[in-house]
Amino acid sequence: MSKELLKIENIYKYFPVKGTFFKKIxxxxxxxxSIKERETLGIVGETGCGKTTLGKIMVKLLEPDKGNIFFxxxxxxxxxxxxxxxxxxxxxxxxxDPHSSLNPKMTIAEILQEPLRxxxxxxxxxxxxxxxxxxxxxxxxxxxxRYPHELSGGQKQRVAILxxxxxxxxxxxxxxxxxxxxxxxxxxxxxxxxxxxxxYKLAYSFIxxxxxxxxxxSERIAVMYLGKIxxxxxxxxxxxxxxxxxxxxxISSIPxxxxxxxxxxxxxxxxxxxxxxxxxxxxxxxxxxCPFAMSxxxxxxxxxxxxxxxxxxxxxxxxxx
Amino acid sequence: MNEDNVLEVKNLEVRFYTYAGEVQAVxxxxxxxxxNEFYALVGETGCGKTVTTRAITRLINPPGKILGGEVxxxxxxxxxxxxLKISEKELREIRGNEISYVFQDPTSALDPLYNVKSxxxxxxxAHYEANKKSIEKEAINILKKVLIPSPExxxxSFPHELSGGMRQRVVxxxxxINNPKLLIADEPTTNxxxxxxxxxxxxxxxxxxxRKMSIILITHNxxxxxxxxxxxxxxxxxxxxxxxxxxxxxxxxxxxxLQMLLxxxxxPLKKIEKLExxxxxxxxxxxxxxxxxxxxxCPFAMSxxxxxxxxxxxxxxxxxxxxxxxxxx
Numbered sequence: 001m002s003k004e005l006l007k008i009e010n011i012y013k014y015f016p017v018k019g020t021f022f023k024k025i026x027x028x029x030x031x032x033x034s035i036k037e038r039e040t041l042g043i044v045g046e047t048g049c050g051k052t053t054l055g056k057i058m059v060k061l062l063e064p065d066k067g068n069i070f071f072x073x074x075x076x077x078x079x080x081x082x083x084x085x086x087x088x089x090x091x092x093x094x095x096x097d098p099h100s101s102l103n104p105k106m107t108i109a110e111i112l113q114e115p116l117r118x119x120x121x122x123x124x125x126x127x128x129x130x131x132x133x134x135x136x137x138x139x140x141x142x143x144x145x146r147y148p149h150e151l152s153g154g155q156k157q158r159v160a161i162l163x164x165x166x167x168x169x170x171x172x173x174x175x176x177x178x179x180x181x182x183x184x185x186x187x188x189x190x191x192x193x194x195x196x197x198x199x200y201k202l203a204y205s206f207i208x209x210x211x212x213x214x215x216x217x218s219e220r221i222a223v224m225y226l227g228k229i230x231x232x233x234x235x236x237x238x239x240x241x242x243x244x245x246x247x248x249x250x251i252s253s254i255p256x257x258x259x260x261x262x263x264x265x266x267x268x269x270x271x272x273x274x275x276x277x278x279x280x281x282x283x284x285x286x287x288x289x290c291p292f293a294m295s296x297x298x299x300x301x302x303x304x305x306x307x308x309x310x311x312x313x314x315x316x317x318x319x320x321x
Numbered sequence: 322m323n324e325d326n327v328l329e330v331k332n333l334e335v336r337f338y339t340y341a342g343e344v345q346a347v348x349x350x351x352x353x354x355x356x357n358e359f360y361a362l363v364g365e366t367g368c369g370k371t372v373t374t375r376a377i378t379r380l381i382n383p384p385g386k387i388l389g390g391e392v393x394x395x396x397x398x399x400x401x402x403x404x405l406k407i408s409e410k411e412l413r414e415i416r417g418n419e420i421s422y423v424f425q426d427p428t429s430a431l432d433p434l435y436n437v438k439s440x441x442x443x444x445x446x447a448h449y450e451a452n453k454k455s456i457e458k459e460a461i462n463i464l465k466k467v468l469i470p471s472p473e474x475x476x477x478s479f480p481h482e483l484s485g486g487m488r489q490r491v492v493x494x495x496x497x498i499n500n501p502k503l504l505i506a507d508e509p510t511t512n513x514x515x516x517x518x519x520x521x522x523x524x525x526x527x528x529x530x531x532r533k534m535s536i537i538l539i540t541h542n543x544x545x546x547x548x549x550x551x552x553x554x555x556x557x558x559x560x561x562x563x564x565x566x567x568x569x570x571x572x573x574x575x576x577x578x579l580q581m582l583l584x585x586x587x588x589p590l591k592k593i594e595k596l597e598x599x600x601x602x603x604x605x606x607x608x609x610x611x612x613x614x615x616x617x618x619c620p621f622a623m624s625x626x627x628x629x630x631x632x633x634x635x636x637x638x639x640x641x642x643x644x645x646x647x648x649x650x
Contacts, residue, residue, distance in 0.1 A: 046514035258571065269520075
């Protein structure tokens with residue numbers, strides 16, 4: 001068993017609701033999880049389920065209101081000075097939109113040098129080093145002195161990935177890194193992200209709403225619904241034996257690019273849209289849309305319980321079995 | 322025009338005259354849509370699928386120009402007309418009435434200053450004489466059909482009071498109120514969550530069968546196509562490279578681009594070790610490659626591919642491909 005790298009415990013994050021004094025939404029509600037060294041944990045869920053907020057909390061771009069985060073055994077919440085810098089060097093993030101995550105006034109060379117300078121990393125001849133790095137991600141060296149607007153979306157995302165990996169971190173959070181790319185470019189980018197992981201022995205958290213992509217990238221998957229993790233487990237198991245009704249519906253709603261499979265399978269229909277986080281339903285938050293809802297689901301909130309080894313689900317259907 | 326068809330597009334040519342040069346957005350595109358058929362145009366960003374469908378009712382603004390081609394359409398009364406030749410006045414009778422559109426972004430398709438009610442009244446009164454009571458009755462009927470909860474209340478709502486999925490349902494209802502023969506849906510579910518996407522596509526299919534209308538769906542998502550569509554054309558760099566029934570396209574893809582595209586998308590129900598991306602990039606349409614536009618990225622490219630453009634040829638019934646590999650076999 002490899003070592004635990006990141007651990008978050010009972011994280012809560014609230015945001016105030018605009019135009020009110022006291023109302024707040026709970027974007028992340030009592031979430032605990034851990035990521036091992038060299039592991040990819042996929043986080044899936046629909047818009048507004050809190051997956052991006054959780055990602056930002058993992059890299060300390062947002063502070064949780066309650067709960068603790070441990071990275072390499074240290075509590076991250078009160079890191080200062082040198083320790084904070086150590087954390088920043090080891091934890092990086094790649095954002096969804098490469099157009100806005102690269103500074104338009106800097107050349108690619110400047111963008112890539114910034115993290116090196118910030119963390120005082122000696123690389124010898126900088127230009128030679130950067131050219132080598134660019135070639136590693138399949139880009140021509142001529143692009144080194146170009147500006148971001150001269151690059152295509154796929155190339156920009158490569159630069160963003162390179163910027164995150166250039167200081168050799170141990171953990172990277174990817175927030176929908178391919179959702180703005182076309183399918184053929186998406187495949188190139190996903191493969192690159194996978195190669196980087198092998199090469200530099202990284203651990204990832206891969207956030208996406210696209211279940212197909214998450215399955216391709218991750219060893220374990222956490223499914224989120226309205227700020228809570230409803231199911232977490234090994235990625236093949238989640239897809240082959242989904243336990244939570246929401247996971248089952250989510251998987252049955254993804255269109256399958258395979259004619260025979262697509263027309264044969266039976267689909268579970270779902271009613272309604274995700275409710276607002278301002279007044280989440282009592283009990284299990286999924287119960288108004290759940291085809292299997294029982295009376296207890298409306299009253300009490302289910303807790304994550306282990307059904308099989310490392311496969312957890314929060315659903316009353318599985319309690320006391 | 323073939324009896325079964327509601328729309329026939331022949332040799333459509335659209336260009337954009339920009340400062341950077343002449344963009345050959347749609348080149349020599351031909352396809353037809355049968356009555357009561359779920360048809361799709363599939364391709365990546367910039368392949369010309371949106372421009373093609375906008376050109377059907379001449380919704381191309383300068384610097385764009387429709388250079389040539391024919392768009393034959395069978396009207397509700399059975400009369401066949403060429404949409405590129407008729408007067409603007411006659412075209413207005415058709416837009417939003419016999420051919421209606423659902424665009425990708427429902428937020429910009431609805432006017433923020435008007436409530437749902439005014440949108441419906443405007444859409445109906447532009448084409449028919451009707452009293453507001455009967456419009457309301459019909460609209461609420463349709464809103465119910467697209468699964469809007471408490472439609473009587475929503476009928477008086479403003480766009481900002483509705484969620485994204487709800488807005489798209491309103492836009493779909495607006496497109497349906499005049500009972501069109503052809504509905505053109507341009508990436509109608511791209512901004513929506515997967516569970517809502519599945520609901521909306523189910524509604525499309527159901528309404529299509531109930532009203533015996535035809536749908537052209539524009540999408541880049543091959544999963545949606547496999548799941549819902551009857552027949553489709555695959556576009557690459559402003560051209561159709563393959564047309565066929567959904568079953569033929571997925572079980573027997575012919576064009577190298579389509580074969581590679583199918584291998585580059587992850588299938589969530591299968592464990593995949595490695596995706597095979599398509600090498601290279603989509604070419605610029607200002608100076609598209611000579612010959613077959615896919616040849617710089619094609620592993621099977623021959624010398625003829627660089628010289629001459631392949632035409633669509635029928636390989637099996639209803640299955641067409643534009644590729645030199647299949648010529649003279």
